[in-house]
Each structure stands twice: as structure tokens, then as C-alpha cells.
Amino acid sequence: MKSIHVNDIINTVANLCVEVNCCLGDDVVRVLREAYEKESAELGRDALAQILENAEIARRERLPICQDTGLAVFFVEVGQDVLIEGGNLEEALHEGVRRGYRQGYLRSSVVDDPFVRRNTGDNTPAVIHMNVCDGNLLKITFMPKGAGSENMSGLRMLSPSDGLEGVMDFVVETVAQAGGNPCPPIIVGVGAGGSMEKACLLAKQALLRDVGQANSEPRLAEIEKELLRRINGLGIGPAGYGGRVTALAVHLDVFPTHIAMLPVAVNINCHAVRHGEVIL
Amino acid sequence: MMGGVAVGSPATGFKIILPPDPAILKQLKVGDKVLLSGTVYTARDAAHKRIAGALERGEVLPFDPCGQVIYYVGPTPAGLTPGGHRRVIGSAGPTTSGRLDVYTPALLQAGLAAMIGKGQRGPEVIEAIRTYQAVYFAAVGGTGALLSQKIISAEVVAYPELGPEAIYQLTVDDFPVVVAVDCLGNDLTLRP
Numbered sequence: 001m002k003s004i005h006v007n008d009i010i011n012t013v014a015n016l017c018v019e020v021n022c023c024l025g026d027d028v029v030r031v032l033r034e035a036y037e038k039e040s041a042e043l044g045r046d047a048l049a050q051i052l053e054n055a056e057i058a059r060r061e062r063l064p065i066c067q068d069t070g071l072a073v074f075f076v077e078v079g080q081d082v083l084i085e086g087g088n089l090e091e092a093l094h095e096g097v098r099r100g101y102r103q104g105y106l107r108s109s110v111v112d113d114p115f116v117r118r119n120t121g122d123n124t125p126a127v128i129h130m131n132v133c134d135g136n137l138l139k140i141t142f143m144p145k146g147a148g149s150e151n152m153s154g155l156r157m158l159s160p161s162d163g164l165e166g167v168m169d170f171v172v173e174t175v176a177q178a179g180g181n182p183c184p185p186i187i188v189g190v191g192a193g194g195s196m197e198k199a200c201l202l203a204k205q206a207l208l209r210d211v212g213q214a215n216s217e218p219r220l221a222e223i224e225k226e227l228l229r230r231i232n233g234l235g236i237g238p239a240g241y242g243g244r245v246t247a248l249a250v251h252l253d254v255f256p257t258h259i260a261m262l263p264v265a266v267n268i269n270c271h272a273v274r275h276g277e278v279i280l
Numbered sequence: 281m282m283g284g285v286a287v288g289s290p291a292t293g294f295k296i297i298l299p300p301d302p303a304i305l306k307q308l309k310v311g312d313k314v315l316l317s318g319t320v321y322t323a324r325d326a327a328h329k330r331i332a333g334a335l336e337r338g339e340v341l342p343f344d345p346c347g348q349v350i351y352y353v354g355p356t357p358a359g360l361t362p363g364g365h366r367r368v369i370g371s372a373g374p375t376t377s378g379r380l381d382v383y384t385p386a387l388l389q390a391g392l393a394a395m396i397g398k399g400q401r402g403p404e405v406i407e408a409i410r411t412y413q414a415v416y417f418a419a420v421g422g423t424g425a426l427l428s429q430k431i432i433s434a435e436v437v438a439y440p441e442l443g444p445e446a447i448y449q450l451t452v453d454d455f456p457v458v459v460a461v462d463c464l465g466n467d468l469t470l471r472p
Contacts, residue, residue: 053423065424181378
């Protein structure tokens with residue numbers, strides 16, 4: 001049994017919120033540089049140059065990469081030999097967000113109710129997905145999710161007869177409909193199988209991979225490649241200005257499903273794919 | 281200062297002083313690169329909803345949109361630089377324009393000269409842009425840190441209680457945009 005005090009969790013989460021919102025991951029920067037080399041459309045290249053410069057300024061000036069510092073989404077793995085001391089784990093995550101967003105001058109983008117829509121003023125509540133696992137570690141993954149790309153995401157409950165081709169058509173159609181809105185070049189998370197909500201979770205968690213890291217199963221990696229080829233054939237381009245780089249990567253994950261179901265979820269992320277994890 | 285100048289060429293980009301000279305806006309073509317300097321007003325979802333209500337009821341608006349430019353942005357709070365100085369504004373990139381389409385024709389009818397945002401506009405907005413000879417500029421979404429460096433003053437002029445959605449008057453300096461819809465209704469973005 002290992003004890004972890006909530007104060008350590010609060011401080012860790014607060015720092016993580018600021019760090020993740022100001023420092024774009026090296027994997028993303030590398031893929032953006034490659035995209036800049038690949039892009040031949042002039043306005044698209046200009047947009048990529050601005051995106052790269054933005055990442056440098058954000059890191060150097062400790063400014064948020066984007067003004068939409070997101071809804072705070074957490075994936076938490078709690079080892080079953082962990083004892084949380086001094087309070088409640090979920091409340092500690094919310095408190096970490098509250099402090100991190102205030103101390104880091106991040107934007108409060110959460111409203112209290114989908115209809116009343118009063119800003120809660122501290123970016124809480126966070127959206128928390130918690131799993132229990134073996135061992136005595138607590139792993140916290142933080143992903144601020146902006147609205148521009150989240151709003152362009154989609155789910156469809158296909159029929160098994162639609163098959164892989166139906167899934168691929170839905171993915172490409174979703175990206176085409178999104179056009180320039182989700183801040184391309186995008187990263188496309190795809191979840192196929194499971195139940196309705198499982199497909200959505202798979203799609204979101206697929207965004208946590210290093211950008212462009214292929215699925216470890218070769219048959220799924222091939223589908224990712226084909227989807228990327230089709231999406232980049234749409235011509236939407238960086239910032240939607242036209243060009244060959246509409247997506248930086250497609251990440252697909254699958255799960256067993258029902259004999260009568262074929263759910264597919266597409267979670268779109270903007271070029272500023274932000275996430276970070278800590279293990280306590 | 282009303283009026284303004286357009287300096288430059290399509291290749292190097294134009295420089296335009298805001299509020300813009302209507303004659304200069306009419307010369308802009310879709311895809312032109314432009315650097316904007318001068319006054320813009322910020323407004324996004326909540327502020328647009330209030331402005332639209334005020335327009336409908338014939339009330340006085342918090343600023344006269346006639347001849348002005350609206351920037352669709354909800355910045356992060358103005359924090360401190362690593363050197364400890366208060367910033368003018370936090371990260372301040374464009375938000376998705378399409379959500380504001382429902383409010384836009386009424387603002388264009390009230391004389392709004394141009395808008396800055398990201399993403400595509402609906403057919404009703406493009407029609408209104410053509411009718412009222414306005415321009416829709418796009419800035420690159422997700423470049424709020426870079427764009428904040430192009431903002432040299434910021435002052436809340438209405439709805440402070442809306443926090444990031446308050447209306448600010450900003451002064452921008454060489455703020456980089458692209459003409460996404462010109463006054464003839466030509467549209468840069470691919471449409472589904």
C-alpha cells in the first residue's frame with residue numbers, strides 16, 4: 001500500500017495544467033515541421049510557419065499556445081494499492097484545475113449548465129475518466145480540449161454490413177464537413193467497436209499517442225495510412241486555406257463489439273494537440 | 281482615424297489602417313495577405329447574443345459597429361511576462377466564425393465593415409457580405425500567443441461580467457490575416 005496526499009495531487013495537477021497549455025509537445029513540433037516542408041500551397045505554408053512561430057513564442061513567453069485553454073479532460077489510472085490521504089481524489093483534480101488555471105492565467109471556458117450558460121469562473125468542473133489498475137501508482141493524464149475541434153467531432157452507429165468501408169467513409173465525411181473550422185492540420189482520433197460511449201472514449205484516447213505513431217497492429221496501421229491519404233486528398237489544407245496537409249495523423253483504435261453493432265467515433269483535434277501525464 | 285491606406289501588393293501583402301476605408305476594402309481579393317493596424321472590437325458568442333438583442337429592440341449599442349471591424353476572440357487573462365511585467369492581453373487567437381453566422385447579417389446591415397475569425401461562413405453571411413460590401417478576414421486558428429504580440433492595447437468597453445467574452449477595444453499592429461471572403465462573395469475556404 002502506498003499513501004498519496006491530496007495536496008501533492010493538487011500541486012501536481014496545477015503545474016500540469018500550465019505546462020501543457022504553454023509547451024507544445026516535441027512530437028507535435030516535429031510533425032508540424034515536416035508538414036511545412038511538404039506543403040506547397042503558399043497560404044498553407046504561411047499558416048504552418050505562423051503555427052511553428054506561435055509554439056516558440058508560447059514556450060518562451062509562458063503564454064498559452066491557444067486562447068482556448070480547453071475543457072479539462074483527465075484520464076486517471078489508480079493502482080488498487082494506492083491510499084489517497086487528506087481528501088477526495090476527484091475533488092483534488094478539480095482543485096488542481098482551479099489553481100492551475102488561476103495561477104497560469106488560463107481561460108475559464110466552462111459554463112455551469114448547457115442551457116443557463118453562466119461561466120463558473122475557474123474552469124471547473126473537469127471531465128474525469130477514472131480506471132482502477134494493478135499496482136501502487138497513480139497516473140494522471142491531462143488533456144485540455146478546445147471547442148473548435150471538439151465541435152467538429154462525430155459519432156455514427158453503423159450497421160455491421162457497412163463494414164470497414166462504411167467506417168472509412170464516415171471518417172472522411174466528418175473531416176470534410178469540418179473544413180477549416182477545427183484548426184487544421186488536424187489529428188484525427190478514430191474509435192471503432194465497443195458501445196456508443198466506448199467508441200467515443202477510444203477515439204479520444206487515440207489522440208494521446210505521440211502524433212503519427214502508428215497502431216501496433218499492422219492491419220490497423222494500414223487503415224490509418226489509407227485514411228490519412230484520403231483526408232489529405234480533400235485539399236482543405238492548413239487553416240483551411242487550401243493545400244495538401246489537412247491532417248498530421250490518423251490514430252485508430254478498435255474494441256470488440258456486439259453482433260449487431262458497428263459504432264464509429266471521430267474525435268478531431270486541432271494542430272495544437274496538448275496533453276501531459278504524471279505518475280505519482 | 282477614419283480612412284486608411286493600402287500599401288503593398290498581393291505578393292508581399294497589403295497593409296491596411298483600421299477602421300478601414302471602404303474603397304480599400306473593395307479592392308481586396310480573396311486570398312490576399314493583409315496586415316491590419318488600428319482599432320478592432322472583440323465579440324464572440326455571448327456578446328453577439330446581447331448585441332443582436334439590443335439591435336432588435338432598437339437600443340443603443342455598446343459601440344457603433346458602422347465602419348468598424350469585429351474580431352471574434354475570447355482572450356486568456358493578461359498575465360505577467362517572465363520578466364514580471366503585466367501583459368497587454370493574454371493569448372488571443374480567432375474563434376470559429378460559423379457559430380456567429382446567425383447574428384452576422386444584422387450587424388452587416390448596421391454597417392459593420394469587416395470581421396476577423398477562423399473557418400468558413402454560411403451562405404446567408406456570404407450573401408450579406410456581398411450586399412453590404414464587407415470583408416471577412418481569417419487569422420490562423422491556434423496562434424493566440426503569436427497574435428497576442430500584435431495587440432498593443434486592450435480595454436474592456438462593455439459587458440465586463442462576461443469575463444473572456446466581454447467586448448474589448450483593441451489596438452492591433454501588423455496583425456496578419458488573409459481575405460477569406462471578399463466583397464464580391466468569393467470564398468477562400470472549401471465548402472462541404
